[in-house]
Amino acid sequence: MSDVSLMVNGKRVSGAAEDRTLLVHFLRENLGLTGTHVGCDTSQCGACVVHVDGKAVKSCTMLAVQASGSTVLTIEGLANGADLHPVQAAFKEHHGLQCGFCTPGMIMTATDMISRHPEGLDEATVRAELDGNICRCTGYHNIVKAILAASTTMKGSKGKAKQAA
Numbered sequence: 540m541s542d543v544s545l546m547v548n549g550k551r552v553s554g555a556a557e558d559r560t561l562l563v564h565f566l567r568e569n570l571g572l573t574g575t576h577v578g579c580d581t582s583q584c585g586a587c588v589v590h591v592d593g594k595a596v597k598s599c600t601m602l603a604v605q606a607s608g609s610t611v612l613t614i615e616g617l618a619n620g621a622d623l624h625p626v627q628a629a630f631k632e633h634h635g636l637q638c639g640f641c642t643p644g645m646i647m648t649a650t651d652m653i654s655r656h657p658e659g660l661d662e663a664t665v666r667a668e669l670d671g672n673i674c675r676c677t678g679y680h681n682i683v684k685a686i687l688a689a690s691t692t693m694k695g696s697k698g699k700a701k702q703a704a
């Protein structure tokens with residue numbers, strides 16, 4: 540067993556984990572953060588995506604001990620209280636989900652994608668960047684629409700913040 544200490548969704552957390560424990564299992568089972576899903580055992584589906592030190596990572600591909608000392612953001616930490624994050628709001632607005640199983644991973648991938656493309660996104664880029672996230676329900680159309688809409692909203696709000704500064 541090893542001690543794992545992380546900053547998760549703005550809170551310092553620690554616990555003992557076997558060396559083979561994956562980050563996704565540590566989040567779900569030790570911390571009760573079950574919004575991060577496990578949809579495969581081949582690192583293909585992307586249901587487990589979280590941010591580690593600001594970057595989207597499939598949390599089934601990392602050991603909890605490897606993540607020790609890092610800052611982790613999960614789907615539970617994305618909203619600002621009752622206010623949905625713009626990507627969450629866009630998924631709601633554009634019906635970017637059906638059963639919802641893939642949605643936490645899609646949203647965490649999308650927020651990372653948008654932050655890496657501050658100039659904005661086009662459909663081809665969104666579809667290419669979603670390569671590592673599988674949805675078994677939607678046919679992707681509304682997910683892509685939601686990500687494009689969120690990208691536009693977030694670009695606009697950054698512009699306004701700049702103007703106000």
Ligand code: FES
Nearest residue numbers: 578582584585599
């Ligand atoms: S559970 Fe991590 S990629 Fe499927």
Ligand code: FES
Nearest residue numbers: 637641674675676
């Ligand atoms: S909404 Fe069901 S798997 Fe994507």
